[in-house]
Amino acid sequence: MSVVDLLTCAVDTKAGQSGFGFSYVIGGGAEASLVAGRRLTDALFLEHPVSHPEVAWARAQKLCNRTGKGPNYVGYAAADMALWDLHARTNNVSLGEAMGGARRAVPVYGSGGYRSGMSADAVAEQVTSHLNQGFQAIKLRLAGDARDETALKAAASIADGSHHIMADLNEKGTLTTARRTLDRVAAHGGIFVEEPLPAHDYSGYRQLSLSHSGQVATGEHLQGLSEALPFMTEGLCAVIQPDLAMIGGLTEALRVARIAEATGTEVMPHFLPGLFVHLAAAVPSLTWLEDFPLLEPLFTGWPEISPDGTMAPRDVAGHGLTLTEEACARYRLS
Template sequence: MVTIAKANAELWVFPLSGPTGGSGITAVDVIVVDIEDSDGRAGTGFSYVLGGGGATVAAAARDMLERFVAGQETVPPQALWRRLAGSLNRLGRGYGYLAIAAIDVATWDLHAKRLDMPLYSALGGVARTLPVYGSGGFGPTQDPDAAVARSLEYAGMGCTAVKLRVAGAPADLDRIRAVADALPDGVDIMADANEKCDLARAQWLVNALADVNALWLEEPLPAHDTNGFATLAANSPVPIATGEHHQGVVELVPLMQARAVSVVQPDLAMMGGITESLRVAHVAEHYNLVVSPHFLPALFIHVAGAAPSIRWMEDFPLLEPLFDNPVGMDADGNISPPDTPGHGIQWAHGARQEYRIAE
């Protein structure tokens, strides 16, 4: 019987160079989980928190590892995920799902290594090559010239789409139009409002984006305004995207059923890891919807191998500086998974020592 001989969770705090993305975060709390089985094989996983609170998540991960993983017989990742998620029945998903995510990624890494397979094969998939859209370096109050410069940089890297940040404000119009006019043929625009609009402003914004044939408007409304999303989607000339702030299939199915979303965007941490992210993608496939995961293309490109509904990867270098040579875009702006056993992500030399917070 193979058991889990070692299981540990750590909190790292990774400072960013300045306010980043539409939410303006300045640091990322990273929860790192390392597990090792009695045969000496090891898996590593991670989750993250934007805006603080990582210590709470790390404590939850340690508690789960102690109660359900350390010293236990190895089981398939899906079975462990159900066990961990079931332990939250009287607590709610909340930060517990963020803790499960780190354990789930580590478990899948170990599972794939035990099978001597790349993660996409262990998930039941095949290697796929997908386009990456450029998302980093944009802001909701950004000067149009700066947005143009960043967009052209991404186009030069081979990206066939870029995602601006918007706020539902009149200043958005100049930025959107300037980028649309500057981009070469074949490079499209998306926009992300980061939940900043009310319904009336969101309707105004989708009409503005329709003028440049935008691929989608992301999170125009607060994430759990399902009725608002349904009303907007029914009257929008532009596809609506959301999902990064939802937890579990159970929170996204009402949006899918109501046709309130066209592009589903699971977040690794909020979803509770790979297991539930893949389940979301399979349910989205049933509704004939597109899936474009939030962040982490080096990991989600494996999930895409088992989920045809996943069509895009997002380049937003958040945790990537912590990785040792992660798989990246090719000259055509596409990404493919590595064929090494596991997920293939390793920590950069010295990262653990530099960013780990003592318990």
């Protein structure tokens, strides 16, 4: 992953209260999202009093009626997160408590450090590293071909039935390779395969659900509740994985999670465990967090992962995250 563009948003009130949020574009190219985010926040914050994040989100959706989701949702995600931080800090509670929940510890799985086509020794080394850190589960990256057997065997030999194995096909599969991969992963005790098909291949996922019900995870490339809804209501996945930026922010992630709870779908958000641990406070259906260190070095205030592989929110108002001094000095803020 060579480039990640970070979008930040600070909301300050005349009463001296403030909230901070961010969004991102993995792979770069965030210019359109920056423009869209500014347009939406100017229309919402300069023309209306600061309101509850869910009220602001409803207004933002209306403003996107003619231009669609795309950069609008990615850009507005930063402002939505900032509003939730402001709402929580104004009420002197944690972000999760502001969402109506109570702080709890959630298991975290290790996801970083894997790539498709790794040697057995490299896989074993990375799995061992994760288990030594206390993680109770790991997620492999697979290729969708015969090489996957090597990785799965190596991981299973280290996990030894006492730790969970997950796998990610990163949208590389066809129906044929997806079915084969799901079978391979299940044979080695794996609990799901993430993105066995392209994100919006609803027809393919419907066909997979008939033969491999309960083994599919997806969602990081879906935008908004409307795109995630069929996966949950039609049983096309067992696990939904909202991404902060793509889904449109914490409000939309919360809306997805509420539907997930009603449909018996597990929620495992796409990376950023130290932020989504707050969502877990309000969402019983959130069962795992993903440790894939990417943006973490840019911020201070991340909660630590306990020796038992779980994470709980810090005892602070809001989400507790701030940009490091080094990040502010090194990168252009505009």
